[in-house]
Structure formats: structure tokens, C-alpha cells
Amino acid sequence: MITETVEWTPDATDEKSYYIKGDIETTTQEAETDENVVLQNERDIATHVISVDDDPSLNPWTFRTFFIGLGLSAFGGSLAQIYYFKPQTVYVSLMFLAIISYVIGLAMETFIPRHGLLRYLNPGPFNKKENAFIIIMCSAAANSALATEVLAVQRLYYNVTPNAGSSIFLLFSSQLLGYGIGGLMRGILLYPSKMLYPGVLPLLSMFDAFYRDGVEARQRLKVFYFVFTAIFIWEIFPEWIFPLLTGLSIFCLAAPNNAAVSRVFGGSNGNEGLGLLSICFDWQYISSNAGNPMTIPLWAQLSSFIGYILCMVVFVAVFYNNIWESQNFPFLAQLLFYENGTVYDQTLIMNSNYEVDPTLVAEQGLPFYTGTWIINLLSTNLGLAATFTHLLLWNKDDLRAAWTWMNMDTLRSWRANFDWKFWKHGGKREVPANTEDLDPHYREILKYPDAPNSWYLLTLVLSFTVGLVVIYETNSTLPWWGFVIAVLLAAVSILFFGALYAITGINIPIQTLVQMIAGYLHNGRPMANMFFVLYSYNTVSQALLLLRDLKIAQYAKLPPRAAFTAQIIGTLLGAVLNYVLTNSIIDNQREILLSVQGTNIWSGQQPQAYNSQAIAWGGLAHQLFSADQRYQWVPLSYLIGLVAPIPFWIIHRYWQRLRMDYYYIPIICYYVGALGVGINSSVVSYYMVSFLCQWWLRTRYPRWFVKYNYLVGAALDGGTQVMVLILSFAVQGAAGKAHLIPEWWGANQGGNYDRCLSL
Template sequence: MAAEAVKRTPSATDEKSYFVKGDVESSTQEAETDENVVLQNEREIATHVISVDDDPSLNPWTLRAFFIGLGLSAFGGSLAQIYYFKPQTILVSSMFLAILSYIIGFAMETFIPRRGLFRYLNPGPFNKKENAFIIIMSSAAANSALATEVLAVQRLYYNITPNAGSSIFLLFSSQLLGYGIGGMMRGILLYPSKMLYPGVLPLLSMFDALYRDGFEARRKLKVFYVVFAAIFIWEIFPEWIFPLLTGFSIFCLAAPNNAAVSRVFGGSNGNEGLGLLSLCFDWQYISGGVNPMTIPLKAQLSSFIGCILCMVVFVAVFYTNIWDSQNFPFLAQLLFYENGTVYDQTLIMNSNYEVDPALVAEQGLPYYAGTWIINLLSTNLGLAATFTHLLLWNKDDLRAAWSWMNMDTLRSWRANFDWKFWKHSGKREVPINIEEPRPTLPRDAEAGTFVTFVLSFIVGLVVIYKTNSTLPWWGFVIAVLLASVSILFFGALYAITGIALSIQTLVQMIAGYLHNGRPMANMFFVLYSYNTVSQALLLLGDLKIAQYAKLPPRAAFTAQIIGTLLGAVLNYVLMNSIIDSQREILLSVQGTNIWSGQQPQSYNSQAIAWGGLAHELFSTGQRYQWVPLSYLIGLVAPLPFWIIHRYWPKLRMDYSYTPIICVYIGVLCVGINSSILSYYAIAFLSQWWLRTRYPRWFMKYNYWVGAALDGGTQVMVFILSFAVQGAAGTAHLFPAWWGANQGGNYDRCLYI
């Protein structure tokens, strides 16, 4: 049994901390840790493996921190843009960036002299707050900015190449707008103790291990080095020499000329099939979106149920020929003519990039692949279910969301506002002797987020007119308002479960009816609404890292701004380079095992369908009417689970995250799907078997091994992308042999 938790006594350290009384990280600490305790949920992970101690003397503002942070930001920003053009959506691992920053920082501390000018690069021991500062900067950069998606679509499908100046300002404004809104909501979505952000807990656990116990940290680093080196070498095989390992399917090998087998059991190449019972040995795709060793078991269970339903529904829709599905590829993101050829969108638009009804009548209405329609339906189900799910299961957590809407709060905020945010210390004032304290923001962070919002809003307004986006000013305002409301609900779900849901289809639908006939306006509306939500969640996750690591808000905010701006510029440069060298592949339906245009393809087809033809395709009585009507079903989807749990709690319906189940019903609509079985096998091994049977090992090494696997893989992918896979020029594929079928699908399923 775990030792009894004891209350902390207020001290000078507490006064300098910026945590709220009642937060998990400031309320309890284990007097002694029983390493055999089984951690049941995210809260127990936080209270057992994250330290609450703070050393206010540690300084994050060092030249060394900026030097390492800028270097890793350049690496992460470049890698993120490479991943954007992969056949499966892949994220850069923050755990890996954190450990790499520690290794570099420790090396600089050890080998650089502390005298003369060198003392600026080595001011002393590399400390925890420097490391937190670096990881926040580099993780902010290590995201592909959605504005590059707009720019990529313009280049690929409209033959428009916006000038560099307007492109950069588009990137900056769209990336920082969410920071401003998210920062102003941190009192709701960051500081309450239930907002745990489980995705950052492994990172903080690692931080504590590195800086709390030198001997133990060195032992864990040895494990990290061994796993990192092993996976680094291993990834050469599935990524280049032996790509059959991306998806090993006994069914494909037994029936290499069967189309049905390819659709159901194939999955080693983009848009090939569902990957049922395939084995994947490529960690890049196993851990591409979410590391299976970090997400809590309850959320994993919900996504697994959704995946099983996805396979059943996809096969049923295709083989019963709903929406004429058999006329089109099984998995695809493009628009098609009824005969199955790719739809030429330029033939239905006039010179102002607006859809002309007369031209549409000549060409006919476009079609989607049936599986893509299921993806749209399931996404809408999940979005609507999120609202009901949170109101049923987490209404107390959300009640405070609207408490600020009163005159007293507004008057207090106006009285205390000071735009000279750089003159303040960065400490958040903590209320004392109050039973239910309301979090108060540090004055500089409060003003900084407000200024960021205002500047981003103004620049965004200018950019939509300078780039001929066809989005009017009032559409831009609605997009921002919609994003603000969405951040509240989906931010709470992300903070509680660790899984973020996309609102892209929702805002595309709204934009389609607001700006009918304007595909370009639809893209920009989505950029300033959906992307704003994504950026707000990124900011809040990073601020949670800062909160746990005791990094002052001003330092966290500065790191995020620098990383975001640098990353955006690198995204832009790499995007242009990859489009120049891989244009034909990016325009093809399936792409390759290495490169794919699936993301700009889906973004463009959604803009055409919703932005140009919303009434003709999605309104009541039209071909895809159930796509918007699915919102109504999603609103009631969580009710049966909640009712069953209320009357029969032993059935544990509280383990079911309805929004996640709904969204995952369409999750296999794109990309490389051969990793599904391997993903859930590893998730079960980590989050159930190791956590319950070997809790000591789980607490010490689980997250370290996960980070090492991500890190070694991503460094090798970065190297191979430029060395042999054509990220900046000609690709050099491995010579064809049985394990590298360069003329078809790597798992040897039929290429359809």
C-alpha cells in the first residue's frame, strides 16, 4: 500500500510558487513511495511520480537554454513538416526532444569551460527549469502549421504561389491567435486539479528522475541510450532496406492477387487497406500519432472499440455499395466523377475562385469515397457527443467556465491590467485563506496573452484581404468566436483524457453555409477556427509542463512565442522544397510508403465540397445529407452509457469515452493501417500488464522506453528523409527484392 499522503505546510517556497491551493501538484506529496503500488489513474500518476518541490533559485533565462532551444526548434520544425507529407499523420515526440535537450545541456555543462566568454554557454549545472524552457520552445516549433496546408493546397490545386511576405504573416497570425485565447482561459483549463493533461505526465516524471536522483537518472539514461540506439539502427530496415516489415500480412502473402484481401488485410502503403491482423515492426507508424505506452487504459479501450466498429462499418458500406462506393477507391480523400476518375475542380470555378453553378451543371456533382463519408459522419458524431459527454460526466469541472462573466470580474481585470508586461516578475498571485480560491493569472502573462490575441487578430484581418482569400471580415470574426467556444469544451476533454478531437469538419460545414460557393474562403475560415483551437491546446499543454516544472509563466510564454515563430518559418521553407521535388506523388491517390499528399488532398476536397457545394451535397434530401444530420445523433449518443452507469454502476460504463468511440469509427479512412494490431498489443502490454504486474518497472522505465523508441525512430526518419527519400531532391529507393516490392504494395497485397 502507498504511504499515507500528508498535507504540505505553507512555506517561503509556496509563496514563490504560482500554483493554486487545491491543485494536485501543490496539495499532496508522498511521504514515502511504495514502488510496488499499482497506479490506477492519471491523478495517482501525478501524485506519485511528479515532485511538488521547487527551487526558486534556478534560472531558466540562460544563453545555453536559448542556444539549445533554438537548435532543437529548428530540428523539430523541419521534422514536423516532413511528417506532414507522410502517408500517416505523425507527431514529433516531446519526450525525445526533452531527453535530447538534457543530453546536450549536460554535455555543455561538462565540457565547456566556465571562464571568460564561455561562462555564458556554461553558467553552471544544467537545471530543470532550463530543460523545461527548452522543451516548451522546441515542442512549440515541432508542429506543422495549418497555414502551410492552405499554402500547399494553393500551390498544388490552384497554381497560386503567394508571396513570401504575406505567407509568413499568414503563418504568424494563425499560429498565435490560439495562444492568445488559450492563455486567457488558463484559469479554467489549466489550473484546476482535474485538468491533468495525462500526455505530459511521462515528461514530468522523467524530469524528476533526471534532477532528483543522480544515480537513478544515470541508470535510466543507460536504458534510454540502449533502446534509442537499438531502434535507431532497426528503423533503417522497415524504412528503407526491408519495408515489408511495415506491414507483414500472412493473408496478403497467401492471396497476393485478391482485391478483397488487399482492402481488408493490406495496409503497408498509404490508402491501401484496413490492415486487419497485419503485424507492423516500424515504430514510426506504431507510435505515429499517439505513443501507445502513454495514453491511459480507459481511453485506449474506447479507441479500440471504435477501431473494431470502423472495420465492420467500412466493409459493410463498400460491399453493399452505399453512395456508389464501389465506383471509387476503397480509401481516398479526393473528389471523383461518377465513373471513378479524379474530379477536376478548376473546371467548376471562375477567375475569382468561386464555384460557378453553370459549370457545375456541365461537370456534374463530385463524389467522395464511401469510407471518407463514414469518417465525416463519425467525426461529427464525436464532436456532438463531446458536448453531451462533458455536460453529463464533467459538469462540475465546466461550471466555473462561465463564472468570469460578471461585472465585478471585468472591473477587476480592467483595474489590474498593465500592458507593460515585461516589467513584472512572472509570478502568479496565490489567494490565501480562501476556502474555494479562484486562480489568478500573473499580470505579465495575462497582459501578454491579451496583446498576442489583439495583434494576431489585427494581422489576420489584414492578411485575409491581402491574400485574396474571399473571406469577409465578419466571417473571420465568426471563425474566432467559434474557436473560443470550442476551446472551452474540447480543451477540457483534452485536459482530462489526453486525447484531442478535431473540429475541422464542424467548422467546414458552418463555413460552407456561411460562404457558399467560395472554397478559398472555406479554407481560411477553417484556418482561423480549427487551427486556433489546435494552437490553444498546444499552448495549454506546454503551460501544464511549466506548471508542473515550476517554470514562471513569463518564461513559458516567451519560449512558446519564439519556438512558434521559428517553426512557422521552417515549415514554410520545407513545404516549398517538398512540393517542388515530390509534386506528382503528392497529387496521386495513393502516394507511396514514404510520401503522400493525403492531408492537402483532404483539406482541398473538403473546401470544394463544403465551401463550393454545401447545399448541393449535404442539405436535407441530398446525397450526403446524413453528414450534418449526424450531429443530432451524436448529441444523444452518450445518454445510454450515462443512464446505464447511473443505475448499474458495476457495469463500469464510466470507462467509455463516447466521443472517442464515435470518432474512431472512421479512423482507418487514410494512411498506413498495418500498425493497428501492434499498437493495441503494445498499449495492453504497457498500460495493463506492466502497470499491474510490474508496477515498479512501469513507474521507473515505461515512459523512458517510450521516449527512447520515439526519439531513435524520429532521428533516423529525419536522416533518411534527406539522404535517400527525396525530401530535398531525388529519392534513392533500396534496390527491389522480395522484402522491398518497389513496384507495388510492400506487403505484397494486390495494388488496386
């Protein structure tokens, strides 16, 4: 399905249907002569939307780069950890950091004199490579490390407080392990054109608008500023003044007291309903539904849309047929419940060693999940398993390249050329004789010294060694062999799910898979389950983050060694800040974090949920999920997922006119459970925007698509996220007491904003 010439329209198999003159591998210079080109594949997008030009004279190694980068990394890392313990979860936006760094860089360029010693503070115009360096550093720092979640659960629920040294090294090893593995897979998951990383295209399109000279660049910049300002002002309405705009449902307004209407058509509040036919006017939720709808490829959008339709049908069928006693519990929820519908008290089934006691479980009874959450687990497992089969069927040649090094000749060559003085590596690379087939952006990067594989290998070895020591120093209860299995599982997952993420922009989390495996490997030990998830699921997440940011560097022509340096500094700084703030907040807000409801300022919802999942999978996997048990189909769904893509592949092989290659089975499977949590009123608006941009605008007005689609997407994301951040602190209680708009018809503060019945 996904080859070097992935088709984007149903009739693209016929050469005559291509709008591009000549070969589809046309270079940027040739393609620019045709303003009406229709972008058909990843290479077209990467060379038309983003500038391939490079100016080697631009210097990213400036004082200004490190001053802004370290400052914003500290800000982003601190803010991310504070948000982790807030009742309103907000993520620090990469687009927001990009805009702020650009503004600060311009200010330093404008107001700092350039004479004398001050020229080191202001060496000249703030350039794109400086900005890219800063963004990559901030991106690595502005995350709440999963290891702090483990440390928080240990302190809050197990009364275990690892020493500062062990905790810091736990953070370092778990954050950098994925960097080492992901870095070694750059040749497969980063350099090829087909590894597009659609999510970064708005950012790079914005960069081009900021830094290109000429009339056209100024025109694009005006469009960016106009859209940014317009959405910045508009977001005040759905976010604060007129929250009904979050989900406008005619059915809810017509039947405000009907429970069935609320479950199916409601969706403006968390865990309210499925949001069928609701219209959302809040870009924050439209863009966060499955990524910016203006950037995800059309065929991926179509597959997820099919999954959403199936999700609504399956959820309603499960609930109203009372499968798994679903009607005893809320329609949408993620907690564990007693059979009578009250919240399950997990502390009553653990002994003094914080291991699950079978006698106490017999007294309390086994917990229940809501039926819709079980479907969410099932569909995630289907999507995970289907990814392996799908990629092996459609992308076997691409994946085979990942293992070409496993032959005696290559290993002998490595041993012969190995130099333990890795810091003296010159970074020279063998440039292929024929560079025309290379990705044009990668071809430009070849002129710079590489961050060699030995650097990433050293990062992997050190992280692995430190992690092996730390799991014993922190009383994790995870044995060494469990740690090794977690890392090996992560390495295989990075190859498959990294390819899925790079091609489609959609990330399927592997948390349920590794929780299940850990549950059976380390039965009765919830804490071991948490550490297993940390060194497997988090390793995959960090690898994808590394590869995404390296793609930003490749598109921006930032030298590889600068990108490596930025990522390592940002990761280490962010980890230290995460740890310091976690301890401070737990010390001062412990009782609130342990309470069920929390306050409007602090909440322990995230460590509570992580701990609950560890109890269910780590302590009760055999009783809940094994054969003949209540939720046996959750693990069995992996077997179904493995065979799900095969019929579609067979049909396409013999009846190609049916275009089965246009449906991405892992995405369809995954989205069958996608409405199991959160605000769902944005689904209709999301697909309206996606089909408008990725089909109508791309095919009918290709020139406008090339010039403005990703730029406008960047402006919408940036303006929205800046306003959301301001409102979070100013009126929504992220920094103190909330100041909601007084109640009126468009702001139903006493219930659901769309006026559906509160269940």
C-alpha cells in the same frame, strides 16, 4: 465520469479496492513509502511518475538556452516546412528535439571553459529548466503553419500572391490567436491535476532520468540508453531492410491475389486495407496510431478499441453493399471522383474569379467521395457533437468554472484593478489559504511570478485586430463577420476539445465541423472556406499546443514567464521561416507541385487535398450535403452525436454496476471512421502494448510501472524518430533520390509490403 478521483479499474468505486493507503490525494512524499502503489487517477500518475521536487536556484535564462533554442527552432521550423512539400510526410518530433538539445547542452557544458567571459557561454551544468525552455521554444517553431498552406493554395490554384507584409502578418495572427485564447483558459485546462496531458509524460519521465542524482537515477538512465539504442538499431529492419515487418499478415501470405483479403487484412501500405489481425513490428506506426500506447489511459484505450472494431464492420458493410456507389471507387481514398471512378478535375467547375460556377458543375456532374471516407466524415462529426454533450453531462462542474468570471462583481473587480501598463505587472498571484487540494506541480509554480492574463489578452487582441485587417489585404473573400464567427467558434471548441485532449491525450480535429459551417455561410467561395478554417481549426490547434507546452513547463517547474517568452519567440521565428521556404519551393518547383503524381523529391499532395476539401465544402456544400442530397447524413450526424451520450449517462445514473462511466462515447464515435486513411497494420500491436502496460504492468507490477513505463516509452519514441529521420534523408528520398533495399521476399518493392494484392 471524469471527476477529481477518476477510477482506472472496474472495481474502483469501492474504497476497499484502492491499493493506496489513506486518501487518494496522498502527496508524493507519503506515496513514495509504498513501492507497490497502483496508480488509480491522474493525480497519482502526475505525482508518482514525475518528480514534484523543484530547485529554484536553476536558471533557465542563459546564453546557452537561447543559443540552442534559436538554433534548433530554426532547424525544426525549416525542416517542418520542407517536409510539408515532400511525398513522404514526416513530422519533426518533440522527443527528437529534446534528445538533441540535451546532447548539445551537455557538449557545451563539457567543452566550453568556465573562466573569464566564457562563463557566460557555460555558466555551469546544463539543467532541466534550460532544456525545458529550449523544448518549448522548438515545439512552437517546428510546425508547418496552416497559413502557409493557404498561401500555397492561393499561389498555385488562384494565381493570387499576397505581398510579403500581409503574408507575414497572416502567419503571425493565425499562429498567435489560439495562444491568446488558450492562455486565458489556463485555470480550467492547465492547472488542475485531472488535466494530465498524457502525451508529455514520457518526455518528463526522460527529463527526470537525465537530471536526477543518485543510484536509482543512473539505473533508470541506463535503461533509457539501452532501450533507445536497441530500438534505434531495430528500426533499420522494418523501415528499410525488412519492410514486411511493417505488417505481417498470415492471410495476405496465404491469399496474395485475393482483393477481399487485401481490403480487410492488408494494411502495410497507405490506403491498402483495414489491417485486421496484422502484426506490426515498426514502433513508428505503433506509436503514431493514436499516440504512444504506453501513455494513454486504459479507459480511453478501451473506448478507442471498441470504435476500431465497429469501424471494420461498418467499412466492410458500406463497401460490399455498394452504399453511395462505393464499389465504383477505391476502398480507401480521400480524393474526389467522377462517377466512373476517375479523379475529379476541380478546375473545370470554377470560373475566372475562382468561384464555383453552377453551369460548369452541371456539365461536369457532382463529384463523389469513397464510401469509407464518408464514414470517416460521419464518425468525426459524431465524435465532435458527442464531446459537447458528454462533457456537459459528466464534467459540468469543471466546465462551469470556465464561466464563473461572467458576473458583475468579477467584471467590476477587473475594471477597478485594470492597469494598461501591463509590462509592469509584478506577476503576483493570490495563493489559496489551503494549498493541499492544489495540484502539487502547480503549487510549486506559485512561487514564481506569473505571466498574467493581461499578456495573453493583449496577444489575443493584437492577433484579432491584425487578422481582421489581413483577411482583406490578402483577397481572402472572407467577410469580417465570418472572421468573427470563426474566432468565436474556436473559443468554444478550445474549452471542450481542450478538456478532452488534456484528460485523454486524444485530439479530435474540428476541421470537418468548421468546413461545413463555412460552406453554408459562404457558399460558392472556396477561398473564404480556407480562411475560415485557418482562423477556427488552426486557432484550436495552436491553443492545444500552447496548453500542452505550458503543462511541460508546469511539470518541469519552468517559471511561467520563461515559458511565455519561449513560445512567442519560437512561434514568430518559425512563422517567418515557414513563409520564406514556402515561397522558395513554390518558385522553383511550381509545375511539380501542380502535377498529380509529383516526384520522389517534391509533391503538392497536401495543398492539393486542402484545396479539394475547400472546393467540396466551400463550393458544393448545398449540392452534396444538404437535405435530400447524396451525403445528407454527414451534417445530420451532428444531431445523432449530440444525443448519443445521453442513454449511457441515464443507464449509469440508475444502474451504476454496469459501469457505463467507463466508456467515453466521443472517442468510440470518432474511431468508427479512424481506419479511413494511412497504414492500418499497427492496430493489433498497438492494443497489445497498451493493455500490457496500462493494465497488466500497472496492476501487477506497479513499482515497475512507476519507474519504467513512461521512461521506456520515451526511449522507444526517441530512438525510433532519430532513426526514421536519418533514413528519410539517407535512403528514402527526403533529400534526393531514394535508395530502397533491393527486392527480396521481405521487401516487395513492386507492390504491398505484406504481399496482399495491390488494388
